[in-house]
Amino acid sequence: MNSNAQTAARLSVAPMMDWTDRHCRYLHRLLSQRALLYTEMVTAPALVRGRALHLLDYNVEEHPLALQLGGSDPIELAQAAQLGAQAGYDEINLNCGCPSDRVQSGAFGAVLMQSPDLVADCVAQMRAKVDVEVTVKCRIGVDEQEPREILPVFLQKIRAAGCQRVTIHARKAWLKGLSPKENRDIPPLDYGLVHEMKREFGDLHISLNGGVNSLDEVVSQLEQGLDGVMVGRAAYHQPADILAAADARIFGGEAVRDPFEVVMQMLPYIETQMGQGARLHQITRHMLGLFSGRPGARAWRRILSEGAHRPEAGPELVQEALAQVTRQLAAG
Known part of the structure; x- marks a missing residue:
């Protein structure tokens, strides 16, 4: 600590x-x-x-x-x-x-x-x-x-x-x-x-x-x-x-974090929390701005906003949204 x-x-x-x-x-x-x-x-x-x-x-x-x-x-x-x-x-x-x-x-x-x-x-x-x-x-x-x-x-x-x-x-x-x-x-x-x-x-x-x-x-x-x-x-x-x-x-020295990696690190957390009764949208609502101002940001928001409330929604929805961002980034 x-x-x-x-x-x-x-x-x-x-x-x-x-x-x-x-x-x-x-x-x-x-x-x-x-x-x-x-x-x-x-x-x-x-x-x-x-x-x-x-x-x-x-x-x-x-x-x-x-x-x-x-x-x-x-x-x-x-x-x-x-x-x-x-x-x-x-x-x-x-x-x-x-x-x-x-x-x-x-x-x-x-x-x-x-x-x-x-x-x-x-x-x-x-x-x-x-x-x-x-x-x-x-x-x-x-x-x-x-x-x-x-x-x-x-x-x-x-x-x-x-x-x-x-x-x-x-x-x-x-x-x-x-x-x-x-x-x-x-x-x-x-x-x-x-x-x-x-x-x-x-x-x-x-x-x-x-x-x-x-x-x-x-x-x-x-x-x-x-x-x-x-x-x-x-x-x-x-x-x-x-x-x-x-x-x-601000603190001198450590590497800059990559939002893509952060999403990947959130996946096991989402799985654990959902296993303890959390709903997907309770977590993903905080992630909507993660790609703000970058290619694919709109698709990322839309997929999570529309899909995360569904009872069956889980980590794979986040992966689907991330794939859209990756595609739009590759398309340049």
């Missing part, structure tokens, strides 16, 4: 609800051995009160791997963090950035930007219970807050509580008036403020999140002095573009 999540955080794939499940993470790990992967957000009440410990399941190959928790009760979060640490996660991350309605009604996620003292207490309680690193993912502010005023206060308080690594989504969240989807696009990005925070809090490991769509942009942000970059939707929709060359370009 690689427990050095801090090194891995030079490039991470954002926690995304309904997307970064264990099948998605297994695929991403085949593309990059080094990037830091995150679970979808798991709520502390689900683990502690609901005992839904199956939410912590993962494949050992997924390390380095961080568990993202949602919640606002310091004691409950500490208990949930303990369960995550016992399950072997390399990092426990507290969500202070998600603007969904569900999160607002539970008074956590981006709502926590309004309560830096509470967040500091959550971090302190979690750190007291686990040996692995406790990190925070936040916004630059919410609603009418002035980011230049609130963000330094927020960072100061969590740093004093022992948080040494933070990922900043460089947009405000509007809790009133914008949907979660709009909150990912409409509020303007302020990369400059994140860079300012890095200069002001030199000892904090600061990663930038929001609007990063290519590996070139990741490299550029790192060269400008940030410690890490977290990529969200681009890593999901064009996984090979972001992750296949990441180990070579």
Whole structure:
């Protein structure tokens, strides 16, 4: 197990609800051995009160791997963090950035930007219970807050509580008036403020999140002095573009992964998972963007999208889709 999540955080794939499940993470790990992967957000009440410990399941190959928790009760979060640490996660991350309605009604996620003292207490309680690193993912502010005023206060308080690594989504969240989807696009990005925070809090490991769509942009942000970059939707929709060359370009040295080989490596995984009750489409939905922008990408998507839901569908459908890509590539 690689427990050095801090090194891995030079490039991470954002926690995304309904997307970064264990099948998605297994695929991403085949593309990059080094990037830091995150679970979808798991709520502390689900683990502690609901005992839904199956939410912590993962494949050992997924390390380095961080568990993202949602919640606002310091004691409950500490208990949930303990369960995550016992399950072997390399990092426990507290969500202070998600603007969904569900999160607002539970008074956590981006709502926590309004309560830096509470967040500091959550971090302190979690750190007291686990040996692995406790990190925070936040916004630059919410609603009418002035980011230049609130963000330094927020960072100061969590740093004093022992948080040494933070990922900043460089947009405000509007809790009133914008949907979660709009909150990912409409509020303007302020990369400059994140860079300012890095200069002001030199000892904090600061990663930038929001609007990063290519590996070139990741490299550029790192060269400008940030410690890490977290990529969200681009890593999901064009996984090979972001992750296949990441180990070579971001971490220095290893070979670039070939999406064809990655598909071949997914086949035994698909067989094993289907043997344990998974349906093909639950796995292949994460693979649809694997050939994005390359010859055969459309045929690959079509065959998997149309066929993977069928009850009899299995690994041979993936092989059929791959054969189409190979044919189109050969046809030039």
